[in-house]
Structures are given as C-alpha cells and as structure tokens.
Amino acid sequence: MSSDLPDTVIVTGAASGIGLAIARHLVGSSVTVAGIDVDADGLARACDALGPPFHPFAGDLCDPAAAERLVAAAWDACGPISGLVNAAGIYPVTPLFDMAVAEWDAVLNLNLRAPFLMVQALGRRMADAGIGGSIVNIGSSASTLARPGIAHYGASKAGFSQLTRNLAIELAPLSIRVNAVAPGLIGTERVMAHAEGAGQAEHAAKVARIPLGRAGRPEELVDLVAYLLSQRASYVTGSILFVDGGLTLGIPNY
Template sequence: MLASLEGRTVIVTGGSKGIGLGLARRFGEAGLDVMVVSRNLSEAETAAAGIGPKAFGFAADVSDAGAAEAMATACLERTGRIDILCANAGIFPAAKLDEMTAADFDHVIGVNLRGTFLSVKACLPAMKAARKGRIVLTSSITGPITGYPGWSHYGASKAGQLGFMRTAAIELAPFGITVNAVGPGNIRTEGLDELGADYIAKMAASIPMKRLGSVADIANAALFLASDEAAYITGQMLVVDGGQILPESLGALEAMDA
C-alpha cells in the first residue's frame, strides 16, 4: 500500500478529458490538491468540479512559454507548492507523410514535446526549492517502441519525450526530483472512440489480454511513479499495454488460442 500523498499538489496538463481526466480524478481520490489544466477554461473548471473542492481549473496552452509559467505561478499562489507534474497534454491528428504539412508536424511537436519541456521548466523552481518532486510524462508505445501509419509526427514527439526524460532525470536527481513516463498502449478514451468501432476491434484483437486498457490503468501507474515508494526510480518508462508489444506477429496470438 502506498503512503498517503494527501496534502500535496499535482498539476495535470491536458486534464479535462481522456487519460488526463483519469489522472486528475485518481490524484483527487488520493487526497491531493489538483490543478486541472486545459486550453479551455470552462472544460478545466467542469472537470475540476467533478473531482471535488480541492481541485481547480486553469487555462493554458502549454506550447506557449508564458502560459506554462503562468500555470506554475497560479498553482503556487493557490496551494503554495508544486509536488507533482503530470505532463500529459498531447494531440494525435492522423496524417500520412505525403499529406502531412510542415505546419502539421510542428503543431504536434509543439504541443507534445515542446509542451512537455515548457511545463517541466515552469515547475522546476518550486521543486528545486523543496528539493523534492515527481514528474510523470504521458508518453506512448507508439514512437518509442512501435509505429502506426499516419502518426509519424506523433511517434516522433513521444520518442522525443523519452530522450528528454533521460537527460532531465540525470540533471534533476541531485534535487530529489524524479522524471519518469507512463507508456500507454491502446486506452479506451473519447479520442480513441473517434477512430471507430472497426479500429477498436482490431486493436483489441492484437492485445494478449483481448481488451483495451482503461484510463484508470494509466492513472494507477502514474500514482505509483509519483509516490514516495518510487523515490529510487527515475528516467524510466512504465509500459501499460496489456501485453500489446509482446507478440512478434498476429500468428503468436493465434497460436495462443490453438
């Protein structure tokens, strides 16, 4: 059982829906003050209201340096501390290479990778002053481990997060700050639902557990990485995918049922 995190503060970027909302809810259940960050203030405040009185919303585009700094400042003004950052904000518009524009590529890298860097940088002064902190990135199996047509820009951003993570973990270790990532497989969210029932069925068929993951699966992993029990873990990605990356081919799954 994890030691209580009650009384600490977590910032969850991209926290108004999908995995981010699951993260925010789970940390709220654990008794933390939760800053729910979204580009849309109304969505952030609605999500926070559903979590409880210790949660509050804030609007920020984390790809903008000034907005990321304002986010950290507002959190400190409200709670006096930043103990945990869940750098979760991310987008995944599909575009194959022959259709993708430079602007498409830059937009995904800007939100997913630049946004991670700016969010971390904004929270560092408070964490360094406390000489303790937990940074948890929402990466993916797509990019660091696997690929999928239409998501080369997304995969590049998620692989880039891990490169950033490893050096950041070295630099921040002397301050008692850990930097880790969760690598979700296919998780059932609103965004995934938009890809259609056929896509979902095909993905489930390629997973040894024969089902997609839930946002709670990711949130529980993030909560562990943010805990005192994970104090000696840094620079690592915890894959949460129901075994999706394990089979060498669909034939391996067919053999399992034979």
C-alpha cells in the same frame, strides 16, 4: 493529505481522458490538483465533478509562454507543488505526403516542447524551494511501435521518452524524480468516439494486435501514476513503464 503522495500535483490535459482520470484518482487520495488544459469548458466540468481540491488553469500549452504563466499561477494559488503529470497531448493521423508543417509543429510543440517547458518552470521552483519532486510523463507505445500516419506523433513520443531520461539524470541531484508511463490503446472518450464512428475497422485491427485482447481503461493507468508520484517510488527514476496489454511485445498471432 495522503502520507506518501505530494500534497499538490499539476496535471496537464486534466479536462478529459487520461489526465482527467489521473486528476480524479489524486483528488480521491486527498491530493490538491492544479489542472491545466486548453479546454476551459472541460476544466469547468472537471471542477464541478471533483470539487474544491481541483483548481482549473486554462491555457494553450502550444504557446511557449504558457507553461511559465500557468505554473506561476498554480504555485501562487496552491502553494508549493512537488508533483507534475504531463498528460496533455494530441494524436492526429495524417499520411506523410499530406502532413502540413503546421500540424507537425502543433504535435511536437504540445507533446514534446510543452512538457520540457513545464518541467523547466516547475522544476526551477521545486529547486528554489528545496522540496524535491516527482514528475510523470504520459508517453505512448508509439514511442517504439511505428505505423503509417503518425510520423509526427511517433517522433514526439520517442523524443518524450529520451527527454524523460535526460531530465531524470539532470534533476536527480535535486531529488526530483522523472519517469514515464507509456500507454498502448486506451479507451478514452475521444478514442471510443473514433472507434464507434469512422475508425471502426482501424480500432478492430489495433485490438487484434493486443495480446490481452482489448483496449485498456484510463483507470488501469492511474495507480501506476500515483505510485510513481509517491514516496513509495523513492528509488525509481528514468523508468519508462508500458501499460499496453502487451502491445509492444511483438506480434501475438499469425
């Protein structure tokens, strides 16, 4: 067990991409990880790769009953849990006039409502156990940078930023800190599959706008997430930290 990290952390979206990278980093730091994801096969692969400190909990976080059920199962299996990373998210791109209500709802339900329900379910247990805690929300540069096709995603991530701040102020008296890490373009498997397929031109245009001139790697986020989870960040709450190669600074060239 690491001295300044929580003994056990729930990571949502742990089957792939950023969530998986965070889970891998935490397990490497001797933290027990309860990984939640809708992708049961991906969770099984994560389990094989990360070994016994990784506990899989499969479930669909768009289901409003899922957070309570999955948190209860994780708490029962792994003991008191004082860390949470909300990383599960989807980012479909659809022009405004083609955007169906079902797609809007799916994005808002997973990206915004599910983290709220996760914090309610786990925060209540942290409060009852009197153990305090640290919550890290994986936001997005899309919380401030608008672009066509992501009306639902941009709204969900902007809401997620303000949810982070509201949770931080309400949970502070319980010694539960809440912060967000807002990535820019991160070359996860899903992003790179798109970049190397139909999304080649779109990806190149995005990279051209990044002052550091490239997409980030999931591994470039994990230290910051671990820091925020840890006691080293004991006076940090309500912060939204961009890890975006400067993308949200402005226009890098003309």
